[in-house]
Amino acid sequence: MSTAMDIDAPNVSESNSETSDFYAPWLEKYRPRVLDDIVGNEDIVSRLKVISRDGNVPNILLVGMSGIGKTTSILCLAAELLGPSYKDAVLELNASDDRSIDTVRDNIKKFAQKKVTLPPGKHKIIILDEADSMTGGAQQALRRTMELYTNTTRFALACNESSKIIEPLQSRCAVLRYEKLTDEQVLHRLLEICEKENVQYNDEGLEAIIFTADGDMRQAINNLQATHFGSDFVNEENVFKICDQPHPAIVKEILDSCSRCEIDKAVGLMKKLFYSGYAAVDIVTTFFRVAKSYVDMDEQFRLDCMKPIGETNLKVNKGYISLLQLEGMLADICMVSPAFATL
Ligand SMILES: Nc1ncnc2c1ncn2[C@@H]1O[C@H](COP(=O)(O)OP(=O)(O)OP(=O)(O)O)[C@@H](O)[C@H]1O
Ligand SMILES: [Mg+2]
Structure with a gap:
């Protein structure tokens, strides 16, 4: 049924890229x-x-x-x-x-x-x-x-x-x-849009968009459009570059270093991230998302990480956005790591 004729936006099944405005959001x-x-x-x-x-x-x-x-x-x-x-x-x-x-x-x-x-x-x-x-x-x-x-x-x-x-x-x-949308639901919508808009993409690119959006369909569609217009090809590298988000692979590496209690390595990588210009809040958010979804990591460690990450998130949101805060978070994460217990 389509009684919604007076709302301007066409629906996915009706829109087609020839007739619609190329630059419309x-x-x-x-x-x-x-x-x-x-x-x-x-x-x-x-x-x-x-x-x-x-x-x-x-x-x-x-x-x-x-x-x-x-x-x-x-x-x-x-x-x-x-x-x-x-x-x-x-x-x-x-x-x-x-x-x-x-x-x-x-x-x-x-x-x-x-x-x-x-x-x-x-x-x-x-x-x-x-x-x-x-x-x-x-x-x-x-x-x-x-x-x-x-x-x-x-x-x-x-x-x-x-x-x-x-x-x-x-x-x-x-x-x-309303519940948060699942990754599958977001992916399904992104695929529909990719088809309508002839977006060139690979699976890792769409996964990266889903990671950055974290259940938020608005963010997912925005990031898809930004990457498509900014780079012509939606792959993992372009998504994180254009969406200006720290690459989760680096964050994973930092967490891995923390899990082995290698604080110097973790701090070195964190410095690199921080001085590349990423906002402290984006760095902490990525830590949270990676810890949440990084299934290869020890489960207890992932759970224990949430506390220092959450506390740092609070501090960062209050305006304490220095590198020192982020390094403090790494030290706290190291202290809950399995390796720390055996020192
Ligand atoms: N469940 C959904 N199905 C399809 N598209 C969606 C859905 N949720 C969001 N979108 C897309 O994201 C855009 C923003 O959605 P909407 O304005 O409904 O969000 P909201 O829940 O009201 O968010 P906010 O709390 O920020 O106001 C929509 O224009 C639509 O393109
Ligand atoms: Mg709203």
């Missing part, structure tokens, strides 16, 4: 227009499909990490539900719009009171994207508004962390928790 070009095209989180998507079929929309709160299809799901749901009335019957407010208490009181109220003729059983929809960036006061102001206009209007909120949404709002909504 693939994110928008391949943003699903109908619920059926959303990858992953099948249970939630099928629940949304039932809602779109029956028209009985509750207030909903979509929660989950970035780039996994929350906003897309709401837009598809609204488009499928409202069809041609979409433009009149949907109010979208995201973090870049003013969402102060006054806006909630005035604009949202005004929209909720606006008369729009809709088929029986259908409601106007107010989309509050990135709702976790709304102040507590604005969220409080929403409580009453949500209840007052429940006959005509439904709210769809999306956020990364539900803890930042006040309890009374959560209890007024059906909470849908």
Whole structure:
């Protein structure tokens, strides 16, 4: 079914590289227009499909990490539900719009009171994207508004962390928790796009993209497009060069050195990474991803590594981005290594 004609982005199955704009961001070009095209989180998507079929929309709160299809799901749901009335019957407010208490009181109220003729059983929809960036006061102001206009209007909120949404709002909504997309799901989508866009790639290149994206489809598609435009061939080397991420092979080597308690070698490699210009936060993130996915390494060691890596991540995020912090992390990792225990 395709009632989503008024949303610009074509769907993968419909788009083709001759007719579409060569330079359009693939994110928008391949943003699903109908619920059926959303990858992953099948249970939630099928629940949304039932809602779109029956028209009985509750207030909903979509929660989950970035780039996994929350906003897309709401837009598809609204488009499928409202069809041609979409433009009149949907109010979208995201973090870049003013969402102060006054806006909630005035604009949202005004929209909720606006008369729009809709088929029986259908409601106007107010989309509050990135709702976790709304102040507590604005969220409080929403409580009453949500209840007052429940006959005509439904709210769809999306956020990364539900803890930042006040309890009374959560209890007024059906909470849908999105899971991170699996590597297979991301790969499947990337392959579809590669075919449509005639991307030259090898398997290691796509694996590298999946590694850098870590379950975030937005990041994966962005990195694919950046590598395709920047280098013409999507292989491992080009992906890490263009996405400006430390190469996991180097990080693996550092972890291997730490596991043997060879701190000098580990520090030498870390210096190389640091002075190549990689941001401390990217280095630590790569450590985390490698430790998580490096199955050849002793499992207990991998688990024990997480603590020093996590602690360093906290420090780096607070602004302590010196080489010394990273070297300190290596020393801590060495101390949890199997080799350290036998010294
Ligand atoms: N599940 C998915 N299926 C297909 N494409 C997806 C999916 N998730 C994300 N994408 C792609 O990534 C882009 C961004 O997705 P979306 O805006 O829905 O993310 P989000 O979950 O709302 O993230 P954020 O929390 O950062 O707002 C979409 O335009 C689409 O191209
Ligand atoms: Mg979003």
